[in-house]
Amino acid sequence: MTLKLDRIFYPRPRRLQAVVAASSLALLAAQPPATAAADELRGTGDLGVVIERASGRVAVVDTSAREVLERIEGLGDLSHASVKFARDGRFAFIFGRDGGLSRVDLLSGEITHRIIQSGNSIGGAISQDGSLVAVANYEPGGVRVFDSQTLEPVAEFPALYEDKNGEEQRSRVVGLVDAPGNRFVYSLFDAGEIRVADMNREPGAAPPENGKAAFDVTRFTDIGKKPYDALIGPDGRYYIAGLFGEDGLAMLDLWHPEDGVKRILPDYGRGEARLPVYKMPHLEGWTMAGRQAFFPAVGRHEVLVADTADWSLADRIAVHGQPIFVMSRPDKRQLWVNFAHPDNDVVQVIDTEKREVVATLSPGEAVLHMEFSPKGEQVWVSARDSNRVTVYDTRTLEEIARLESESPSGIFFTHRAHRIGL
Amino acid sequence: MTLKLDRIFYPRPRRLQAVVAASSLALLAAQPPATAAADELRGTGDLGVVIERASGRVAVVDTSAREVLERIEGLGDLSHASVKFARDGRFAFIFGRDGGLSRVDLLSGEITHRIIQSGNSIGGAISQDGSLVAVANYEPGGVRVFDSQTLEPVAEFPALYEDKNGEEQRSRVVGLVDAPGNRFVYSLFDAGEIRVADMNREPGAAPPENGKAAFDVTRFTDIGKKPYDALIGPDGRYYIAGLFGEDGLAMLDLWHPEDGVKRILPDYGRGEARLPVYKMPHLEGWTMAGRQAFFPAVGRHEVLVADTADWSLADRIAVHGQPIFVMSRPDKRQLWVNFAHPDNDVVQVIDTEKREVVATLSPGEAVLHMEFSPKGEQVWVSARDSNRVTVYDTRTLEEIARLESESPSGIFFTHRAHRIGL
Numbered sequence: 001m002t003l004k005l006d007r008i009f010y011p012r013p014r015r016l017q018a019v020v021a022a023s024s025l026a027l028l029a030a031q032p033p034a035t036a037a038a039d040e041l042r043g044t045g046d047l048g049v050v051i052e053r054a055s056g057r058v059a060v061v062d063t064s065a066r067e068v069l070e071r072i073e074g075l076g077d078l079s080h081a082s083v084k085f086a087r088d089g090r091f092a093f094i095f096g097r098d099g100g101l102s103r104v105d106l107l108s109g110e111i112t113h114r115i116i117q118s119g120n121s122i123g124g125a126i127s128q129d130g131s132l133v134a135v136a137n138y139e140p141g142g143v144r145v146f147d148s149q150t151l152e153p154v155a156e157f158p159a160l161y162e163d164k165n166g167e168e169q170r171s172r173v174v175g176l177v178d179a180p181g182n183r184f185v186y187s188l189f190d191a192g193e194i195r196v197a198d199m200n201r202e203p204g205a206a207p208p209e210n211g212k213a214a215f216d217v218t219r220f221t222d223i224g225k226k227p228y229d230a231l232i233g234p235d236g237r238y239y240i241a242g243l244f245g246e247d248g249l250a251m252l253d254l255w256h257p258e259d260g261v262k263r264i265l266p267d268y269g270r271g272e273a274r275l276p277v278y279k280m281p282h283l284e285g286w287t288m289a290g291r292q293a294f295f296p297a298v299g300r301h302e303v304l305v306a307d308t309a310d311w312s313l314a315d316r317i318a319v320h321g322q323p324i325f326v327m328s329r330p331d332k333r334q335l336w337v338n339f340a341h342p343d344n345d346v347v348q349v350i351d352t353e354k355r356e357v358v359a360t361l362s363p364g365e366a367v368l369h370m371e372f373s374p375k376g377e378q379v380w381v382s383a384r385d386s387n388r389v390t391v392y393d394t395r396t397l398e399e400i401a402r403l404e405s406e407s408p409s410g411i412f413f414t415h416r417a418h419r420i421g422l
Numbered sequence: 423m424t425l426k427l428d429r430i431f432y433p434r435p436r437r438l439q440a441v442v443a444a445s446s447l448a449l450l451a452a453q454p455p456a457t458a459a460a461d462e463l464r465g466t467g468d469l470g471v472v473i474e475r476a477s478g479r480v481a482v483v484d485t486s487a488r489e490v491l492e493r494i495e496g497l498g499d500l501s502h503a504s505v506k507f508a509r510d511g512r513f514a515f516i517f518g519r520d521g522g523l524s525r526v527d528l529l530s531g532e533i534t535h536r537i538i539q540s541g542n543s544i545g546g547a548i549s550q551d552g553s554l555v556a557v558a559n560y561e562p563g564g565v566r567v568f569d570s571q572t573l574e575p576v577a578e579f580p581a582l583y584e585d586k587n588g589e590e591q592r593s594r595v596v597g598l599v600d601a602p603g604n605r606f607v608y609s610l611f612d613a614g615e616i617r618v619a620d621m622n623r624e625p626g627a628a629p630p631e632n633g634k635a636a637f638d639v640t641r642f643t644d645i646g647k648k649p650y651d652a653l654i655g656p657d658g659r660y661y662i663a664g665l666f667g668e669d670g671l672a673m674l675d676l677w678h679p680e681d682g683v684k685r686i687l688p689d690y691g692r693g694e695a696r697l698p699v700y701k702m703p704h705l706e707g708w709t710m711a712g713r714q715a716f717f718p719a720v721g722r723h724e725v726l727v728a729d730t731a732d733w734s735l736a737d738r739i740a741v742h743g744q745p746i747f748v749m750s751r752p753d754k755r756q757l758w759v760n761f762a763h764p765d766n767d768v769v770q771v772i773d774t775e776k777r778e779v780v781a782t783l784s785p786g787e788a789v790l791h792m793e794f795s796p797k798g799e800q801v802w803v804s805a806r807d808s809n810r811v812t813v814y815d816t817r818t819l820e821e822i823a824r825l826e827s828e829s830p831s832g833i834f835f836t837h838r839a840h841r842i843g844l
Contacts, residue, residue, distance in 0.1 A: 039463070041461070041463065041512075041527075041529045041530060042510065042512065042529075043466040043508070043510030043511040043512025043513070043529070044465040044466050044467055044510070044511060045466055045467065045507070045508075045509055045510045045511025045512070045836060045839050045840065046509050046510040046511070046552075063509075064509060064510060064552065085467070086465070086467075087467055087468050087485075087486060087795075087796070087797075088464065088465030088466070088467045088468040088486060089465040089466060089467025089468070089511065090463075090464065090465025090467070091465070105463075107463045107464075107465070108463060128797045128798070128799045129797075129799045129800075130468075130486065130797075178797075180752075180753040180755070180797070180798060180799075181817055182799065182817070200817070235711075235712075235752075235753050235754045235755075236753045237753065237754075237755075255755065255775065289657075290657075291713070330602075330657075330842065331602040331657050331658045331659065331842060332657045332659075333602070333659075333677065353677065373509075374509075374839070374840030374841070375509075375550045375551075375602070375840065375841075375842055376550070376602060376842075377550045377551045377602075377604065378551075395603055395604070395622070414467060415837070415840040417467050417796070418467065418796030418797065418837040418840065419796070419797075420752065420753060420797055420798075
């Protein structure tokens, strides 16, 4: 494992309003023209970003007008990319698979800063106070933390552990989230650990020097084999990691770290799969609604319901395929579910009270992600192989808009800036 | 009761960057200069508004820099004023006690539209889809609904009912909130009713003519005497009205309107007061945290805890005075409580798990309101008679900023645009 910690700054922010790859000109010709006049005042509360993974760019979208405002190119490898937003809603941080971390200005369409901060990364988080951006890295394994204004390094947590031969290794890091109290929580895939980094510093403490500031990190060891993803609940209290190497889930109550990590839902995982697992489900989309938590079964055509009072399995809801994202409409009345190949041309809507599927929709080929508007009246669905994003009215389940987009994957709206763990 | 439905438009939006009433020049001299260059791009996610009630103006604040950006004057009688935000976070709707409804641009500092839509009003709401603004009126009693872009009238619901003599009257309207499904819910103080207006219209329906469009309104009668305020939970499911004329609370489950309105917490109200009631507590600040709901006792030095499974009283927490607002930090770990006269120079912090007071703070004289930053790391507290807003770090409970402000009352941050019922 080589350390590739080169930092590449692009000193000249680039305006990228209408730069379109030649190969996609035909596709994009049918689009409405970009309407963002970059010097015009506008609010950022109804903006969002769609990852166009094949082209290394993002589309900046307006959820009021339901249209693409502009495209920002030059973001590197955006397979499995994710996005966080600054607390002002203006700047987005794009985490690329290639270790790229880009800070883009949604108003001007510029990349204000871009660094390659590792060789392989898997998502990031922004601190509660908005001052810090953290990235979970596979290679070299660890977490790197940057100033959210400048992308200057603030801290590095190398995720060191001793392997079974007593040798020091760096673990790949997954499931990085922000938690209340300006903390970051993450899991070590190779070490089977959860760690909590406290980013608070004493008033008057010396400024960090190139990532050498000291921060407290709490280790929770032996939490289970190969945590591969994690979520934190909307209150920022429960951090739950999925395990690739064994069944069950690892849960840390951040109000009571002294109680350690507990195993919940002991049957959950690949062990219960009756079918080959095409894709491990995403945990981010998990939904807690009152005392119920809804989540995708692994390898089974089911959405599972847990009782959060004791985290026991309360119900199984039959669905169309192997679920990937199980996402709740903000009022918790509906769940929208997408599926793994070969059932990935369908989205199903579940009534959380009846606990049954009430609609089956066909938004296109290879449905990868869904994002609700903040109050839930609309949902945007990306269909990668149909090169489109479809917007539905969640009350009528009617299509209300369709946006052309080249291989769209993740969709992220700016209200995430104001939610714990998003 | 006279109908005063004059609409007054101010056709020339006014730039009001540095207009300061002569009487307040001395006070404001010590302020940092306004830093908002009105033509500069900026995000709106970290903006907010502080009502300066004595001066008929609002201060636009930046929660990242923790400073006042500018002041907007000419907003009329702002006693008991409240604020809602457009879904883009750029425009704020200011509801004045005098029936004034103003739409202000937080970026330019302009009042874009202003109307006097009734003789006496008590708050408003913005629809789930952001297209409509509704105002609850005392005089003439009813709800008026406006286009959120233009403030042109869209609908009027006069709140008509038959009094005990069989005569038709217009009731004063209170507790107006938005609910999922593009509905408005409100209570009729004089009629003892809750009503639900469904603002959805058939596709292709004719545009409304001067408020004459037809919308469905559902009536719930005999809900209890004199509902005086109401709240809707964060999921938009439960609408709960406080009753001034009898004990208990009236609850409507919007998922099951067919079940009608039920009485919950039958002992809650003035009947249990052991002390003279200096001020009826506000319901907006009520807090639901998991299975617990926390709310201010009426006339007693207590915060009450209800079990939301059956809405029974679970606990009473002794506090410093008669509570007015009981507001939850977004992670639900803390409650911040302010009090009625003569204890209104104190704020107390309650640990929701221990159910006890863990801190008592003195932010100044006549503490009227509190607002948390969206992720809860800071809370802003207005002290009217000390002419200041104090910002606390909610982790350390230390004061981290102090802003001079003339008679500040309500504080409202733009992330409310993206929360149901706020």
